[in-house]
Amino acid sequence: MPVVADLHIHTDASDGLMSPDAVVKKASAMGLRAIAITDHDTVDGIASAVRSAKASHLELIPGIELSTDTLGREVHILGYGINYHDGPFLALLQSLQRSRHERAEKMIQRLSALGYKIELSAVLQHAADAAPGRPHVARALVDKGYFNSVTDVFHHLLGYNMPGYVERFKLTPKKAIEAIHETGGLAVWAHPGMTDDDSPLPSFMDAGLDGLEVYHPHHTESQTTHYRNLARQNNLLITGGSDFHGAEAGTTRDLAHCGLTSEDYTLFIRKIRK
Ligand code: AMP
Ligand code: ZN
Ligand code: FE
Ligand code: FE
Numbered sequence: 001m002p003v004v005a006d007l008h009i010h011t012d013a014s015d016g017l018m019s020p021d022a023v024v025k026k027a028s029a030m031g032l033r034a035i036a037i038t039d040h041d042t043v044d045g046i047a048s049a050v051r052s053a054k055a056s057h058l059e060l061i062p063g064i065e066l067s068t069d070t071l072g073r074e075v076h077i078l079g080y081g082i083n084y085h086d087g088p089f090l091a092l093l094q095s096l097q098r099s100r101h102e103r104a105e106k107m108i109q110r111l112s113a114l115g116y117k118i119e120l121s122a123v124l125q126h127a128a129d130a131a132p133g134r135p136h137v138a139r140a141l142v143d144k145g146y147f148n149s150v151t152d153v154f155h156h157l158l159g160y161n162m163p164g165y166v167e168r169f170k171l172t173p174k175k176a177i178e179a180i181h182e183t184g185g186l187a188v189w190a191h192p193g194m195t196d197d198d199s200p201l202p203s204f205m206d207a208g209l210d211g212l213e214v215y216h217p218h219h220t221e222s223q224t225t226h227y228r229n230l231a232r233q234n235n236l237l238i239t240g241g242s243d244f245h246g247a248e249a250g251t252t253r254d255l256a257h258c259g260l261t262s263e264d265y266t267l268f269i270r271k272i273r274k
Contacts, residue, residue, distance in 0.1 A: 003259035005034040005268070007061065008078065008190070008213065008241025012128060013037075013045030015135040017246025020049035023255070027058055030256055034059035034265060036080055036241065040133060041066060041096040043084035061272065064180070065190060066096075069170040070200060074160060076190035077173055078213060078239070079180035081272045089183040096169070097131035103168035104132040111137075111164050116146050116157070134158045135245070173200070174207040186210040186272060188239050193223040198230065205234065210271075215240025215258040237271055238264050 010016035011023050018026070020037060027035045035058060037049045046062045053060035064079040083089065108120050118140045126136040138153035147153045157164035171179070177187040188211040189204060201209075214227045215238075231238045242257040260268060 001261040001263075003256045004032060004262050005036075005059075005265040006032060006241045006244065006256045006259040007034075007036040007063070007080070007239050007268070008038050008065070008216065008258075009035055009244045009255070010039055010065075010246075011037055011045040011049070012130060012246075013042055014039035014130050015127075015133040015245060020045040021052040023244075024049055024052035024056065024058060024060065026255055028053075028056040032058060032256055032259075033262075034061060034269070035255075036061040036063040036078075038063035038065040038078055038241070039130075041093055041100070042131065043082070043090070043093065044130070046084045059269070064093075064185075066176040066179070067170050068173045068176045070173050073195060074170075075173050075195060075200070077176040077180065078188040078190045079176075079183075079185040080188065080239070082180060082185035083183045086183045089179060092179055096171075099169035100131040100133060103166050104137065106166045107134075107137055107158075107164060110166055111141075111157075114157075114163055116141060116144075116164070118144055137164075173204055177204065177207040177209055181208055186237065188213055188237065191216040191218055191243070192227055193219040196223075201230070201234070205236075209236065211237030211239050213240055214238045215260065217243060217253045217258050237268060239268060240264070 011018060011020045037045050039045050050060050061080055062082050062084045064082055066077045068075050068077055104123055122140040123132050123136050126139045138150040138158055141147050141153050180187040187209055190213045192212055212227050212231045214224055240259050242253050242255055244255045
């Protein structure tokens with residue numbers, strides 16, 4: 001069954017390589033019915049994506065991906081149908097972006113001590129107008145010839161708890177779910193298979209979790225089946241997407257590599273509109 005909606009997409013407003021406008025045009029050309037832009041900790045790409053989508057027959061769902069921390073593990077929470085003009089929500093995102101700038105400076109010091117010399121300006125150049133993330137640091141390391149690819153950098157240096165890994169301020173999953181609800185959105189546990197432990201689910205549901213991202217490129221077939229059943233058993237919404245970052249991001253699958261079929265998308269959009 002063909003994918004009609006890709007609900008997990010990054011643009012150059014965070015660490016993706018394509019502009020929101022280019023992503024919309026690409027999705028439109030592929031014949032998708034809907035996409036959600038879900039940049040890390042920012043809604044800066046949404047307004048221009050909405051504008052571009054108006055000129056096409058594509059439904060654009062405003063989204064976000066919030067990085068959270070629970071019991072020393074990183075959990076990502078997706079928000080869908082959020083109000084991207086909401087003052088308090090924007091203020092929260094600002095504080096998360098500040099923590100990204102502080103972390104970038106710390107990472108550069110840490111990397112220097114490990115023998116990898118890169119300039120903050122090089123990282124910020126990769127980030128352009130976005131808040132710096134690990135992929136921007138990784139691209140600067142590749143430019144300097146220290147590694148062959150962004151993936152290599154993550155494997156050796158910047159992956160979770162690797163020598164170049166630096167913590168930053170993160171919300172708890174509960175706070176992220178509440179913030180998404182307060183701004184009118186639905187909260188979804190992103191790629192639960194990457195945590196590969198369902199034990200936090202009851203606490204996320206107590207906090208009001210609305211759905212599970214069942215379809216994601218990192219999920220095996222058996223994980224996909226597992227999360228699909230888990231969602232059904234717990235009356236949670238089913239979502240999915242490619243986690244697209246653009247053609248050269250090193251984490252890459254193409255747009256619509258994963259996503260929702262017409263049947264799942266109908267259930268999703270019905271709930272969003274309620
Ligand atoms: P940050 O939000 O700055 O901590 O960076 C997280 C982002 O880094 C993810 O959303 C991915 O885009 C990227 N990333 C994480 N792990 C890897 C990996 N193993 N290879 C390539 N990119 C990765
Ligand atoms: Zn990313
Ligand atoms: Fe994620
Ligand atoms: Fe993502």
